[in-house]
Every structure is written in structure tokens, then in C-alpha cells.
Amino acid sequence: MLMRQPCPSLQFAYSPPFGATIQDTGVQFSVFSRSATAMRLLLYNNVNDREPAEVIDFDRNTDRWGDVWSLHVPNLAEGQLYHFQASGPWAPEIGHRFDSTARLIDPYAQALAGEYQKCADGVVRPPKCVVVDGAFDWEGDRHLRRDVSESVIYEMHVKGFTKSKTAKVKCPGTYLGVIEKIPYLKDLGVTAVELMPVNEFPIKDSHGNKMDRANYWGYDPMAFFSPHRGYAHDKTPGAQVREFKEMVKALHKAGIEVILDVVFNHTCEGNEKGPTLSFKGLENQVYYILSEGQHYCNYSGCGNTLNGNHPVVREMIFHCLRHWVHNYHIDGFRFDLASILSRDTKGNLIPNPPMVDLIAEDPLLADTKIIAEAWDAAGAYQVGSFGGARWAEWNGRYRDDARGFWRGDGGTLGALATRLAGSSDLYEHDNRPPHCSINLITTHDGFTMNDLVSYKEKHNMANGEDNRDGDNHNISDNYGVEGPTRKKAITVTRDRQIRNMLGTLLLSQGVPMLVSGDEIRRTQKGNNNAYCQDNDISWFDWKLVDKNKDLFRFVKSLIAFRLKQPTVRRKTYLTGQPVDGRLIPDVSWFSPAGVGLEWNQQELAMMAYIAAPSRVDDPEGLGRDLVMMFNSTGQDRTFNMPEIGRGMKWNLFVDTAAESPADIYPDADGPMPSIGHAIEMPCHSLKVMVSAE
Known part of the structure; x- marks a missing residue:
């Protein structure tokens, strides 16, 4: 009888055909170029070398196979540094931009090393590519395969999470730094981290005069297959490959999935004025969408x-996704500007x-979560219509409706109810289940939760663009003072509003998505576009964990309740x-008086009665009925329990108007309300009751 032998260390579980x-x-070097007339391989000895130690020409007759240039170089090994260099027509009017002097990044490079090198003529040379072995002992690690409907996603910046001195970690701002803070993520209870871009991008902006501006967010890719070198603690070329894998393995051991934010919509080479770093110098007219054969279309x-x-390009994207899934054990992707x-x-x-x-149909991606940002910068807005049932979407409508309701905007009562119930208006068609909606109120792009209730206007002067950048439509409020204040009435309202929105979201x-730091009131001081702020404006301030421990407890308790309570995460x-x-419907809507709700009413106050799911969806019978009371008005109100709930026993779970610890009862065992009497609902508050077991 043959016995299966485990393979603890794999060079590559999936090997792309190029690179x-x-x-x-x-080492075999392979690169696509249809129009090049010559191809060269530049080999370097050291990461800071300005000139190659050896230049090897590809032979057109023996090293070209169709449109692929492929060359075997003996006696090379892991860690070898290289560039490609291609000759060909300079004919921008028909899309060709070959430059025989340009040093080019291999589109399939597994890692990069070093920095940009400026030349006297203004030309910028890119970092060097690294030959990577990829051997790593995964110790049996596999994808966690958590059902999407049971996910709580935490959007996080790898560097910013631990870069602050307040993090007190050994390896700040790195993949290893994230490992040091896994106990915090476990304590919070999130099931997945969605990492802002971790594939290679310029550490500084590579476009024109902005070379000295930090590229903090990383939405400017240049090597899709390579983990970002800037997040590695060990600066040895290629060390980022090992450290990234160590981070993924450690997160998996903690039961936390890893979702990558990928940017397959543009590259850092920019338009006609941008540098030639890779794709432009290999086959410009294939890799980019051009207008009239020469001008760069700018949908991004x-x-x-x-x-x-x-x-x-489609083939390259597929190889890249499979590479991350099978060589790095990534659990899913969020596609930036997916439209x-x-x-x-x-x-x-x-x-x-x-x-x-x-x-959606690729069998090698079948275990992965796929999430779309279903819009682009040129007006395409496909929220609710992007792909089929395999595709989830960032629900921008949820963000706007939840913000508007809690701000007190008229006409948002029905919209909030629809979002609370799973956005069936957007996703029920084509058999798309509720978990296709990734619910969010804040993201990296925009105000933090703290700033959403502290600023009416954006304050982006630190970005150096005279406050012109960033969205002007924030659906925010400051409740009387712009920015920080000690006025008690304002701070009380802000505290409630943060809890109201987080309670609604969770x-x-x-599927809820929480932005890193919202659980402790991280602030960007009113900056709603901190893409270039690689400093305390963007970094996670760990002092806030203790300062705002009551809010952390509130969010942690909501997440724990959600994960064990199928009533709030149905699959239908x-x-x-x-x-x-x-006799009780799965959902009923009531006015504060406890009677049927009239949707055309202008007052933003209502109740939702959500019954426990069926035994088909909840075979263990864990589900409990919920009554959620919303008062988004500026006045205190009294609510009456609807008739269908009066014969039951209830416990208080959430009361955002109460001071901690009475704002939430983690075991949903708060004092039972007097059902026969009016229930007081202060202004700007949310109350949730759970049926007693």
C-alpha cells in the first residue's frame, strides 16, 4: 500500500511560465515582447550597483519562441539581481515606446531589491529584480476556507499598523511587526485582515516633480508578483518573500484569513510624461489601453x-492571482477599481x-474570496451589478445610507432599513446572497470613524495640494465644533454616533468591514485623503487602545455576538x-408607537423586529429574536414594544446612550425592560434587545 508523504517545504506550489x-x-529567464527587435539580460552583483556586471544578449534565432524571449544562464542561483532591456521601434503615434537604454523590471519578478537611481539626464532607473527560490516550511498550513457569510473583515495597512513608537514592537512597520500584534487582532475577534497593497510599488512617488512625496497607501503598482520590499525587516534581497509567508502562516494559526487589496487597473508608469520602468518598454500597446493608438486612457x-x-494581460493577472493563492496561501482578494x-x-x-x-470560475481560485470595488475613476458605477454570486462588493450605497441616516438626513429611513436587511435591492437578482454585500461605513479612503463625527469639511492641507484633493461629499458632521472639543454635549453626541454606526454595521x-483603528477612535485630524502621509496622521496610535478601551470593549462584544448569532448573518x-x-415574520418594521411603520414619514425613528432563522439555516438553534430601536432625531423619544414582542422575555444587549459598561452587555444579559411601559430612547441613540433563552 502506497503511503502519502507530506511535503513540508515547497519551492513553488504554482510556477508561472514567465520570469x-x-x-x-x-536560471531560465523568460519575457514576453511581440515588437522588440532585441532583448538583453542585465546581471548585477550588488543591489547598489549602477552598472551591470554582465550583459547577455538573447539570440533572435535560438532564444525567441513566438513572442517569448527565453534564455537559460548556467551557474546562477537564488539572489541573483537582474533587469531586462529591450530594443524596438520608438513610434508613440502607434503605441510603441521602446527605449534601448531603459532598465526594465521583469513583469513576473518574484521580488525587487534596492531603490530608484536618478541619473544626470533625469532618467530614473527602477529597483532590481531578484531571482527567488521560494522554499518555505508551511508546517501543513492551508487556506482557512471560512464561509464568507461568517466573516468580519479588518482593513489594515501593514506598515501603519505597527510603525508608531507606541506599538512597542521589535520590528515596527513590517510583516514581522504584524505578527507581534496578532494577539490584539485575536482579542478584537476579526476573522480576516484585508491588507492594503503589499505588492511592489514605489516608496516615493515616481511621477515628475513629486519624487519626494511619500507613496504611503501603495495604490501605484509596479511588480504584481512581488511582496513589497519596504515592509521587510531583513533588508537582504528577497527576504520579503520569507517574511511575508511567516506573517500569513502566523495569522492562519490564529484563525485569521488574509485578503489582499490588488490593483490591476493601472501601473506607476503613468502617462506619456511618466517613466519607462517595465511594461512601457516591453510592449506598451498590449499592456495599456490607448486612445487613437497612442494616448493613455485614464479610467483609473x-x-x-x-x-x-x-x-x-489577462493571462498575467491569472498567473499572479494563482501565485499569491498557492505560493503565499492568500485567502482572497479585493480588486481596486474593479470596474x-x-x-x-x-x-x-x-x-x-x-x-x-x-x-469567478477559475478552479485554482475556487477557495478564495473575491471582492470588487465596483466602480472606477471614469464614472463606471456597478455596485449591485458586478459579476455573479461568487463576487462580493464593497457596498458604497451602504456607506452613504448609514452615514446619512445617523446624520439625520431626511428620506433615509427606508434606505437604512434596506441596508440593515442585506441590500436585497442590489444583490437579490441573479441569485446573489446577502454576503455579496461587504458593508462598510469608513475605508482607508476618507474620514476615519472619529473624524466622521468631528469634521464637516476635509482638512488636507498637509498633502500639499491646497486642499483640492479628497472627496468633498463626506456625509459627516461635527455637531457644533470643527475638530477636537471638550464641550460635554458635543462629546456625548459624538460618542453615541460612533457607537450607533458601529452597532448598525456589525x-x-x-459582511461587515471595519477599518483599522476605528475601534479605538483613530484620527487623521480631518484628512480624508492621507495617501501620502507616512507619519502619525496615518499610523495606528496604540496609546488609544487604553484611552478608548470602553469603545474597544463595545466593538469586541459586537463582533463576538455576531459570530455566534446566526440571526444577524443569514445566508438568505x-x-x-x-x-x-x-406567526412572527422573519422581519417586521414598526414606528416608535409599536405599530406598522409608514415609510413616507419624515421622522428618523423606527424599530426592527428580526426573528431567529429557520432550523435549516440554524440547525443548532442558536438564533435569538432581536428588537432594534433607532432614534436618529435630535429629540428624546419614547418607544413601545410591538404586540408581537410583548409575550416574550427580553434582555438588553446594546444601549448607545448609556455610559460604559452599560452601553453593551457582552452576554446579552442586560436588565429586562418593562415591556408594558414606554421605553425611553434619548436622541441619537440605538438600543438592541435580545430574546431571553
Whole structure:
């Protein structure tokens, strides 16, 4: 009988067909270029070398196979540094921008090393590519395969999470620094971290005069297959590969999935004025969407647009996704400006775009979560219509409606109810379940939760763009004073509003996404576009964990309740019909008086009665009925329990108007309200009651 032998260390579980591949006798270098007339390999001895130690020409007759240039170099090994260099036509009028002097990043490079090098003529040379072995002992690690409907996502910046001195870690701002803070993530209870871009990007902005501006967020990719070198503690070329894998393995051991924010919509090469670093110098007219064959289409808002539905680029994206999933054990992806993947090679939006369907159907990605930011910078807004049931979406409508309701905007009563119930108006068609809605109120892009209730206007002067950058439509309020204040009435309102929005987010049907630091009131001082703020404006301030420990406890308790309570994370939509023979519908809506709600009323006050799910959806019978009372008005109100709830026993779970610890009862065992009497609901407050067991 044959016995299976475990393989503790794999070089690569998935080997893309291009790039630098280590073989027994050396390294095979392969790169695509259809229009190049010559190709060279530049080999370097040291990361800071300005000139190569050796230049090897590809032989057109023996080293070119179709449109692929492939060359075997003996006696090379892991750690070898290299660039490509291509000759070809300089004909921008038909899309060719070859420069035989440009040093080019391998599009399939597994790692980069070093910094940009400025030349006297103004040309910028990119970091060097690194030949990577990839051997790593995963110790049996596998994808966690948590059901999407049971997820609580935590959007996080790798560097910013531990860079502050307040983090008190050995390896600040790195993959290893994240490992040191895993106990915090475990204590909070999130099930997945969604990492802002971790593939390679310029540490400084590479466009023109902005070279000295920090590129903090990382939404400017240049090597899709490479973990960002800037987040490695060990500065040895290629060390970021090992350290990234150590982080993923450690997060998995803690039961936390890893989702990557990927940017397959543009590159850092910019438009006609941008540098030639990789794609431009290899096959510009294939990798980018061009207008009239020469001008860069700018659907990304970043100068160029990746030609994602061209077969060659599509193949590269698929190899890249598989590479991260099988070589780095990544559990899912969030696709930045994903609507660009719905554009054809001429930039037109098309129905059933092949790229979107193929990602959903790829068998090698079947275990992964796929999440779309379903819009782009050129007006495409596809929230509710991006892809099929495999695709989840950042629900921008949820963000706007939740903010508007709690700010007190008229006409948002029905909108809030729809979002709370799972956004069936957006996702029920095409058999898309509630977990297709990734619910969010804040993201990296915009105000933090603290700033959402502290500022009416953006304050982005520190970005150096005269406050012109960033969104002007924030749906925020300061409640009387712009920025920090000690006025008691204002601080009380802000405290409530933060809890109101976080409570709504974590008790809504769908999948909640929390932004790192919102649970402790991280502030960016009113900056709603901190893309270039690699400093205390953006970094996680660990002093706030203790300062705002009551809010941390509130959020932690909500997450724990959500994970064990199937009533708030159904896999099917609420219908308003009775469940399992009960006379109580799965959801009912009431006015403060306890009678049926009239949706055209202007007053933003209502109750939701959400019944426990059926035994089909809740075989262990863990679900309990909830009554949620919302008062978004500026006046105190009295609520009456509706008739369907009067024959039951209830415990208080959440009361955002109460001071901690009475703002939340982690075991949902708070004092039972007097059902026959009016329930007081102070202004700007949320109260949640749970049926007694």
C-alpha cells in the first residue's frame, strides 16, 4: 500500500511560465515582447550597483519562441539581481515606446531589491529584480476556507499598523511587526485582515516633480508578483518573500484569513510624461489601453489604464492571482477599481466581461474570496451589478445610507432599513446572497470613524495640494465644533454616533468591514485623503487602545455576538414572511408607537423586529429574536414594544446612550425592560434587545 508523504517545504506550489525560474544548472529567464527587435539580460552583483556586471544578449534565432524571449544562464542561483532591456521601434503615434537604454523590471519578478537611481539626464532607473527560490516550511498550513457569510473583515495597512513608537514592537512597520500584534487582532475577534497593497510599488512617488512625496497607501503598482520590499525587516534581497509567508502562516494559526487589496487597473508608469520602468518598454500597446493608438486612457485617475481584457494581460493577472493563492496561501482578494476589468481593449464597458467571469470560475481560485470595488475613476458605477454570486462588493450605497441616516438626513429611513436587511435591492437578482454585500461605513479612503463625527469639511492641507484633493461629499458632521472639543454635549453626541454606526454595521445582514483603528477612535485630524502621509496622521496610535478601551470593549462584544448569532448573518434574504410555522415574520418594521411603520414619514425613528432563522439555516438553534430601536432625531423619544414582542422575555444587549459598561452587555444579559411601559430612547441613540433563552 502506497503511503502519502507530506511535503513540508515547497519551492513553488504554482510556477508561472514567465520570469526567472531556478533550474538544476542555472536560471531560465523568460519575457514576453511581440515588437522588440532585441532583448538583453542585465546581471548585477550588488543591489547598489549602477552598472551591470554582465550583459547577455538573447539570440533572435535560438532564444525567441513566438513572442517569448527565453534564455537559460548556467551557474546562477537564488539572489541573483537582474533587469531586462529591450530594443524596438520608438513610434508613440502607434503605441510603441521602446527605449534601448531603459532598465526594465521583469513583469513576473518574484521580488525587487534596492531603490530608484536618478541619473544626470533625469532618467530614473527602477529597483532590481531578484531571482527567488521560494522554499518555505508551511508546517501543513492551508487556506482557512471560512464561509464568507461568517466573516468580519479588518482593513489594515501593514506598515501603519505597527510603525508608531507606541506599538512597542521589535520590528515596527513590517510583516514581522504584524505578527507581534496578532494577539490584539485575536482579542478584537476579526476573522480576516484585508491588507492594503503589499505588492511592489514605489516608496516615493515616481511621477515628475513629486519624487519626494511619500507613496504611503501603495495604490501605484509596479511588480504584481512581488511582496513589497519596504515592509521587510531583513533588508537582504528577497527576504520579503520569507517574511511575508511567516506573517500569513502566523495569522492562519490564529484563525485569521488574509485578503489582499490588488490593483490591476493601472501601473506607476503613468502617462506619456511618466517613466519607462517595465511594461512601457516591453510592449506598451498590449499592456495599456490607448486612445487613437497612442494616448493613455485614464479610467483609473492615475495616468494610465491596464489593458486587463487583452489575452496577454489577462493571462498575467491569472498567473499572479494563482501565485499569491498557492505560493503565499492568500485567502482572497479585493480588486481596486474593479470596474476597469469590465472594460474591453478599447475602454468600453461590456456586458459579461470575460475577465470578471473567468476569475469567478477559475478552479485554482475556487477557495478564495473575491471582492470588487465596483466602480472606477471614469464614472463606471456597478455596485449591485458586478459579476455573479461568487463576487462580493464593497457596498458604497451602504456607506452613504448609514452615514446619512445617523446624520439625520431626511428620506433615509427606508434606505437604512434596506441596508440593515442585506441590500436585497442590489444583490437579490441573479441569485446573489446577502454576503455579496461587504458593508462598510469608513475605508482607508476618507474620514476615519472619529473624524466622521468631528469634521464637516476635509482638512488636507498637509498633502500639499491646497486642499483640492479628497472627496468633498463626506456625509459627516461635527455637531457644533470643527475638530477636537471638550464641550460635554458635543462629546456625548459624538460618542453615541460612533457607537450607533458601529452597532448598525456589525448587526446588519451581509459582511461587515471595519477599518483599522476605528475601534479605538483613530484620527487623521480631518484628512480624508492621507495617501501620502507616512507619519502619525496615518499610523495606528496604540496609546488609544487604553484611552478608548470602553469603545474597544463595545466593538469586541459586537463582533463576538455576531459570530455566534446566526440571526444577524443569514445566508438568505429576509422576506417579511413567517418562519418555521411561527406567526412572527422573519422581519417586521414598526414606528416608535409599536405599530406598522409608514415609510413616507419624515421622522428618523423606527424599530426592527428580526426573528431567529429557520432550523435549516440554524440547525443548532442558536438564533435569538432581536428588537432594534433607532432614534436618529435630535429629540428624546419614547418607544413601545410591538404586540408581537410583548409575550416574550427580553434582555438588553446594546444601549448607545448609556455610559460604559452599560452601553453593551457582552452576554446579552442586560436588565429586562418593562415591556408594558414606554421605553425611553434619548436622541441619537440605538438600543438592541435580545430574546431571553
